[in-house]
Amino acid sequence: MAHAAGVRLPFEEVPARVRAWAERALGSVIVSAATQQGGFSPGVAARVVTASGRRAFVKAVGTSLNPDTPTLFRNEIAAMRGGGQLPQTPVLYDVYDDGDWVVLLLEDIEGRLPPHPWLHEEAVRVLDALAELTAALDPSPWPTAPVAAVRSQSFLSRWDNVIADGLDVPEWVAGREEEMAQLARTGLDALAAGKALAHWDLRADNVILTEDRVVFIDWAHAALAPAWADRVILQADMRESVTLPELPDDVGITGFLAAIAGGLWWGAAQPDPPGLPTIRAWQRRHALIHLDWVRERLT
Numbered sequence: 001m002a003h004a005a006g007v008r009l010p011f012e013e014v015p016a017r018v019r020a021w022a023e024r025a026l027g028s029v030i031v032s033a034a035t036q037q038g039g040f041s042p043g044v045a046a047r048v049v050t051a052s053g054r055r056a057f058v059k060a061v062g063t064s065l066n067p068d069t070p071t072l073f074r075n076e077i078a079a080m081r082g083g084g085q086l087p088q089t090p091v092l093y094d095v096y097d098d099g100d101w102v103v104l105l106l107e108d109i110e111g112r113l114p115p116h117p118w119l120h121e122e123a124v125r126v127l128d129a130l131a132e133l134t135a136a137l138d139p140s141p142w143p144t145a146p147v148a149a150v151r152s153q154s155f156l157s158r159w160d161n162v163i164a165d166g167l168d169v170p171e172w173v174a175g176r177e178e179e180m181a182q183l184a185r186t187g188l189d190a191l192a193a194g195k196a197l198a199h200w201d202l203r204a205d206n207v208i209l210t211e212d213r214v215v216f217i218d219w220a221h222a223a224l225a226p227a228w229a230d231r232v233i234l235q236a237d238m239r240e241s242v243t244l245p246e247l248p249d250d251v252g253i254t255g256f257l258a259a260i261a262g263g264l265w266w267g268a269a270q271p272d273p274p275g276l277p278t279i280r281a282w283q284r285r286h287a288l289i290h291l292d293w294v295r296e297r298l299t
Contacts, residue, residue, distance in 0.1 A: 008035050011046040014060050018101050025094040025105055028052035042066050042275030043073075047108050055108040056093060062101040066275050072220035073102040075146065079222035082142025083197055088133040088216050109217075111210035117241035118204065126207055127244075129214035130230060138196035138227045148200055148223035149191035152263075156191075159184050159262035167269055170288065172295055180258050183294075187255025194226030202230050203237040232256060239289055254297045261290035 011019070011033035023029055028050035036045045036057075043061030061069040080092045091107035114122045149156070159181035162169065169177060199206070200221040208215040232253055235244050247253055264287035268280050 008037060009042065009044050009060075009065060010035055011044050011048065011058060011060070014044055015062070015101060017098070018060060018096065018103055021096045022048070022058060022103065022105065023050070025096075026050050026054050026056055028054060033058070043069055057090070057106040057108045058103065059106065060096075060101060060103040064100075066273070069220075070097075070100070070102045073104065075222065076218070076220040077102075077104060079142060079145065079197070079219040082140075082145060083137060083219075083222070084141055086133065086136055087213060088129055088136075089219070090215055090217055109208050109210060109213075109215055111208040111213070111215065114204045114207055114209055116204040116237075118238045120242045122209065123238050123242045123244070125209070126214055127231065127234065130202070130216070130234060133216060134196060134227050134230060137198075140195060140197035140224055142197055142222075145197055146223045147192065148194065148198060148225040148229065149188050151223055152191075152200075153188065155263040155267075156184060156188055156256075156259035157181075157262075158266040159258075161266045162262055165266070165269070167266065169265065170291060173291060180262060180294075183251075183255045184259035184262055185255070186251055187253075187257070187259040190250075190252025190255060191225055191229065194224055194229060196225060196227040196229070198223055198225035198229045200225065200229070200233070202234040226252070228253060229256070233260075236260070236286070236289055236293065239293060249297075254294060257290050257297070258294050261287050261294060264290065 030048045031051050033046040033048045036047060042065045044058055046058050047055065048058050049055050059073065061073055063070055074097065077095050080089065083089065085091060090109055093105040093107070096103035114126065159177060163177050163181065173180065199216055199219060200223050201218065202216065206216060206218045208217060228247070232247065235247070238244055264283040268284035268287060270280065272280055
């Protein structure tokens with residue numbers, strides 16, 4: 001199943017002041033920039049090479065491309081600085097922020113994304129690396145990180161919107177919308193108690209595999225959550241591909257899954273946001289995956 005993707009801006013089309021800063025930060029003129037596809041952001045995602053041979057990965061966005069993405073980039077910067085340098089995260093070289101454009105200069109990692117659908121051996125490898133990362137981030141080394149249950153409360157409470165808007169739901173959910181809303185509230189309560197720093201947006205296109213590393217990229221949504229949160233999110237991405245270990249029979253986890261399903265289901269019924277033309281189909285598909293998982297855990 002393909003992931004949703006933003007419409008990427010080539011590095012050559014960012015404002016001249018941004019390009020000049022990147023060259024100053026890298027110490028040489030940039031001679032090539034290869035745009036990378038994938039991810040939701042409509043901004044720049046490019047592997048660049050300078051005249052001196054230095055390589056870096058550039059992420060850049062301005063408010064004209066999407067008004068919300070610069071704020072997400074600022075959260076990513078704070079998360080990477082607050083979380084410290086770990087083998088499972090890319091090195092952050094430098095940042096730029098003029099109030100409009102926000103840019104990250106990152107380590108250019110020679111690797112590949114896991115294929116989607118996932119392969120069993122790669123799913124196991126990534127889940128093992130995630131367990132090591134979570135252990136390093138629980139409790140969070142960035143104590144002032146946003147709280148996932150607070151920042152995402154609106155998204156995770158959208159069964160109320162589904163009910164208010166009278167949206168059609170899958171047959172097995174029909175008549176159980178209030179039950180789903182209550183289950184989601186239980187999930188939010190469980191999330192609020194978490195003290196680990198979670199990536200909060202794990203899927204195949206936010207993972208890079210090298211010969212000896214698993215690197216989790218794009219920390220724009222990082223927040224405080226329970227240690228199990230990232231594993232739940234990642235296993236949802238893997239669920240249709242491979243057989244996975246069972247998660248604990250915890251009503252908080254089941255409620256979290258229900259909350260995500262409600263947020264995705266309501267979101268899929270909304271107009272396309274600027275620069276993200278494929279996100280609604282992606283949301284609907286993943287809402288169904290989460291709902292299937294909830295049904296399994298409730299039986």
